[in-house]
Amino acid sequence: MDCREAERFSDLSLDGETEPSEQAAFDAHVTACGRCSGRFHAQSWYQNNLRQKLQESSDRLEPPSNLKVRITAQISEERSPLPWATPALVAAGLAAVAGFTWSQAGATLDPEEPVARHTHNLPPEVRSRGDVMEVSRFLSAHLEYPVELPRFDEERSNVRLVGARLASIANRDAAYVMYDQRGARISLFAYPKPRRFAPPPGFGEREAHGRTLQVGTHRGYNVVTWLSGNTVYALVSEVDHDRLVELAASQDR
Amino acid sequence: MFGFRRRDDATQRSEFEALTLEHMDALYGAALRLTRSPKDAEDLVQDTYLKAFRFFESFEKGTNIKAWLFKIQTNTFINRYRRKVKEREVAETPAEDIVLDRFVSADQVRALQDPETDFFSKLLSDEVVEALDQVPVDFRMVVVLADIQGFSYKEIAEIVGCPVGTVMSRLFRGRRILQKHLYDYAIREGIISPDTTQEGEPVDLDAFRNRKKAAG
Structure with a gap:
C-alpha cells in the first residue's frame, strides 16, 4: 500500500469497513510512514469530532408535534394488507386467489388512466438495448416496490422491448413499459394491487395458459389486465385482443 | 367475518406503529437534510409511513426495520426529487x-x-x-x-x-x-x-x- 492508497483507505479503517488483509496492509503502512500516520490521526480526530457535531445537530431536531398524529390518522384510514395476499396463498394458486379478489366489491380499475398514458405516447426515460435487465434496474431504482417485468416470448409474439418510464396509476407510481409489435405500440402498466380491487365493468374474463385475464375495450383501445401476486398488470394497444391475450399468455410463469 | 377483519386490521396497524414510530425522529432528521425544507421533510416522512404501511406485508419480520424505512424514504425522495427539482441534474453529474x-x-x-x-x-x-x-x-x-x-x-x-x-x-x-x-x-x-x-x-x-x- 502506498501513501495515496493509504489515504483512500483511511475512511474505511475509521468506519471499520476494511477487510482484515486490507487493515493489516493499512496498519503496516501507517506505522512505517510518518506522513501518513500524522495524516490519519488528523483525519481520525476530524472525523470523530465532525460526527459528534452532526449527531448533536440531529439530536436537537424534533419533528413537529402533530406529525405523529397526522401519520397515525393517515394509517388508520388505510386498510391493512388483506389476509389472502400472503406468499403462501400466492404460491398455493395465483389464479384462484385472483379470481377471489376480482369478485370482491371494491375499487374498480379505471381503464382511462392506462389508456390516457398510452395515447400521450411520452418518450421512454430508459431505452432498452435488447436487455430487459437495464429496464428492470431503472424501475427498481425508481419505484418503492418491486415490479417483476413479464418476460414475453419475443420470438413467438414478435414483440420488441422499447423502454420504460414512470407513470401514475390509481394515485401510485407505476411502471410503464413500452413494446413494439411489428410497428404497433403496446404499453404495459404494472402497479401494486389496491387493497380493494375489481376489474373494469364490462370487461370479460378469458383463460389463457392457466392465467386469468380480464379483456375489454376503452375509447377504442384494447385493454388486457391480470393480477400476479400483489401486482396489477395492464396491456393497452391498438392491436386486437387476441394478439394481446397471446402476448400476456406468452410470458414465463 | 367482518368483526374478525376489523380486529385483524387493528392488530396489523398496532404492530406497524409499534415497530416503526420510534424511527420517526431519525427519518424526519434525514428528510430535513435531504430536502432542506421543513415542509417538504414533513411531507416526505408522511409519504414514507403511508408507503411503508401499504407494503408492510413485504417487510421481512426480524430484519432491520430502520433500514427498510430509510430505503422507502430514500426512494420516495429520489422519485419526487427527480421529477420536481432541477438540482438533480447537478447531483447526477459524475x-x-x-x-x-x-x-x-x-x-x-x-x-x-x-x-x-x-x-x-x-x-x-x-x-x-x-x-x-x-x-x-x-x-x-x-x-x-x-x-x-x-x-x-x-x-x-x-x-x-x-x-x-x-x-x-x-x-x-x-x-x-x-x-x-x-x-x-x-x-x-x-x-x-x-x-x-x-x-x-x-x-x-x-x-x-x-x-x-x-x-x-
Whole structure:
C-alpha cells in the first residue's frame, strides 16, 4: 500500500469497513510512514469530532408535534394488507386467489388512466438495448416496490422491448413499459394491487395458459389486465385482443 | 367475518406503529437534510409511513426495520426529487466532473486540529448543518446515512440502491466536500489562516484491490 492508497483507505479503517488483509496492509503502512500516520490521526480526530457535531445537530431536531398524529390518522384510514395476499396463498394458486379478489366489491380499475398514458405516447426515460435487465434496474431504482417485468416470448409474439418510464396509476407510481409489435405500440402498466380491487365493468374474463385475464375495450383501445401476486398488470394497444391475450399468455410463469 | 377483519386490521396497524414510530425522529432528521425544507421533510416522512404501511406485508419480520424505512424514504425522495427539482441534474453529474477546487490537505486538517484553533468548540451545530446542506444531494445522502444514522456501507448500498463501491466513493467525496466547506468557513471566520498547500487527487480503491488480487 502506498501513501495515496493509504489515504483512500483511511475512511474505511475509521468506519471499520476494511477487510482484515486490507487493515493489516493499512496498519503496516501507517506505522512505517510518518506522513501518513500524522495524516490519519488528523483525519481520525476530524472525523470523530465532525460526527459528534452532526449527531448533536440531529439530536436537537424534533419533528413537529402533530406529525405523529397526522401519520397515525393517515394509517388508520388505510386498510391493512388483506389476509389472502400472503406468499403462501400466492404460491398455493395465483389464479384462484385472483379470481377471489376480482369478485370482491371494491375499487374498480379505471381503464382511462392506462389508456390516457398510452395515447400521450411520452418518450421512454430508459431505452432498452435488447436487455430487459437495464429496464428492470431503472424501475427498481425508481419505484418503492418491486415490479417483476413479464418476460414475453419475443420470438413467438414478435414483440420488441422499447423502454420504460414512470407513470401514475390509481394515485401510485407505476411502471410503464413500452413494446413494439411489428410497428404497433403496446404499453404495459404494472402497479401494486389496491387493497380493494375489481376489474373494469364490462370487461370479460378469458383463460389463457392457466392465467386469468380480464379483456375489454376503452375509447377504442384494447385493454388486457391480470393480477400476479400483489401486482396489477395492464396491456393497452391498438392491436386486437387476441394478439394481446397471446402476448400476456406468452410470458414465463 | 367482518368483526374478525376489523380486529385483524387493528392488530396489523398496532404492530406497524409499534415497530416503526420510534424511527420517526431519525427519518424526519434525514428528510430535513435531504430536502432542506421543513415542509417538504414533513411531507416526505408522511409519504414514507403511508408507503411503508401499504407494503408492510413485504417487510421481512426480524430484519432491520430502520433500514427498510430509510430505503422507502430514500426512494420516495429520489422519485419526487427527480421529477420536481432541477438540482438533480447537478447531483447526477459524475463526481469527477464536480469542480471541487481540490480537497483539504492534511496540513489544513492539522491546522484545524491545533489546540489553539479549537475549531470544533467554535463551530456551532447549525454551521455544520449549513455546510452539509451545500454538499450535492447524492453525496449528502450517504454522509447522512453513514455519519448521522450510523448505517454500514452494505446497508447504505441497499438503502440507496447502488453498489458498495459507489457508496465508498460517494462517502469519501461527500466527506471531503464537506471538509472543504468547513475549512473555507474557518478561514472566512478568521479561525485559521489560509494555506496554499495542496495534495494530489485520491486514488481509486478498486485499482488497489484489483492489483492485490492479480498479485495473488
